[in-house]
Structure formats: C-alpha cells, structure tokens
Amino acid sequence: MTSLTIAEAAAQTGLTAHTLRYYERDGLMLAAPERAASGHRRYSERDLTWIELINRLRSTGMPIRDVRRYAGLVRDGDGNEAERLALLKAHRERVEAQLAEVTGHLRAIDHKIGIYEGKVAPTG
C-alpha cells in the first residue's frame, strides 16, 4: 500500500499542495486523507483516483460547488445513484454544447487566419 505526501500527490495530479488542501477543506474530497503520526497528510491510491475525477470534472468546466455536491452524493453511499447519474448527464450535455460552440467559433477564427494568410478573400 503506497501513500504519498502532499507534494507527491501534487506532482502526480498536476495540482499544487495549496489546491489539494483547498479542495479538502472545501468538501471536494470523499474523505480527508489519512495522516502520518506527524500530522502530515498521506494520500492513498483511492484519494488519487478521486482527485483525478475531480480534475476531469473541473477541466470540463464543472464549478467547484457542483463537484462538492457530487462528492457529497458519493459520500452518502448507496441509494442516490440516480441523482449522481442525473448530475453527470446534465454536465455532459453542457460540455457537449460548449464543445460545439467552441468548434464553431474556432472555424470562424480559422477563416480569419486564412484571410491573413492570403488564402481567402476578406469578407465583410
């Protein structure tokens, strides 16, 4: 059973130690990580896996407060799977809509780049 210091966990997740502590006190963790006798945090594999899910949710634009709500549901255990599923599906819808929007804007920007490269005639 490996466990990591906060610095190691930070390196592995791409977050800072500051952010890991912030997520913890903000209720984003399933449970607070264990502590060494010294009081220092020790991150388990399970903690790391969970933080990686947080990263996926955050990187796709889910607000902290929604991550906290999702964490709360998972923490509460069995019986609320439908609610978790609804939360994830609503998030997925938003992400897909945003992907489509960004892709559309990107195409327009590409067009503008084409103009500057002299490949396309300027319009409007």
Next chain:
Amino acid sequence: MTSLTIAEAAAQTGLTAHTLRYYERDGLMLAAPERAASGHRRYSERDLTWIELINRLRSTGMPIRDVRRYAGLVRDGDGNEAERLALLKAHRERVEAQLAEVTGHLRAIDHKIGIYEGKVAPTG
C-alpha cells in the same frame, strides 16, 4: 446606415449594456462608438461586427488582455499583419489543445455514466 442604442446592441450581441461599456473603457473596441447629440452611444454595423469577433475570441477562452492587444494591433492599421496572424494562430493552437483535452475527459465521464446506467462494468 443603421445605428443601435446600447440596449439594442446588447440584445444583438448577447452581452449586457454594462459589459459593452466595460469592453469600451478597457480598450477592446477598435474605436469608441459614435454618440448621439444627447451623448448616448450609437453602435454601427462595424461596431457590431467587431463585438462579434470579440465574442468569438472570448468564447474560445482568450483573456481580455489578449483581446485588447489584438484590438490595438488592428487599430494601429497596416504593417503588423504578421503579428496579428501569430496571435490568432497561437490562440487557435491553444483552443485545439483544449478541445482535445476536454474531449478526452468527456469520454471518461461518458464511461462513468455508462457504469451508472449499468451498461458497463465498474473499473477501479
């Protein structure tokens, strides 16, 4: 020659009147919109077209300060097209990278949704 009040320009661009004024004083506009005799702003087609480009850049994640820099280049007129092009291309690269990242995360979230829907066996 049509020209719009700030409320009309807001409705047309999806921004608020507050935000339009903010963009103007923050140097994002090519030029301040004309004024009626009363001092009220009157937005031209050209203003609207520019605001729509701002919207595309902002919606794809370009920070205000970069939009301001790009506006400055356009304002300065001919001779810096290479710099404008470089700015847009750098932005496009970032957007594409981010699209790829988000798409990857979305797939992982979809997998998790599949688990909750009982379509996929839980892993990890």
Next chain:
DNA sequence: TTCAACCTTCGAGTGCGCTCCAAGTCAACC
C-alpha cells in the same frame, strides 16, 4: 407636462478559484 424607461459617468462590489503568508511543528542530516 408628467412619467417611465432609458441613458450617462465613476467607482465600488461580487463570485470564483485559487494563491500566499505567518507562525509554528516535525524529521532527517551534519
């Protein structure tokens, strides 16, 4: 002419997500 609805400026306030600081504890090495 009166009234609501709109506009103006300047500056302050807000929400989000960190990010940092101060003061102290602890482990390891010289």
Next chain:
DNA sequence: GGTTGACTTGGAGCGCACTCGAAGGTTGAA
C-alpha cells in the same frame, strides 16, 4: 545540538471578468 526543508493551520489577498449602485440627464408616449 543546530540547521534545513517539508509540512501544518487559519486567514488574508489576488486576478479575472464582470456587475451593480448612485446620482443625474434624455427620450418618447399619454
């Protein structure tokens, strides 16, 4: 024993992008 460096806490501070408030002028319809 002393020093270095990673860790702890609570709370303050910050950057971004708005968002709003106050106090007053303008517009247009009844």
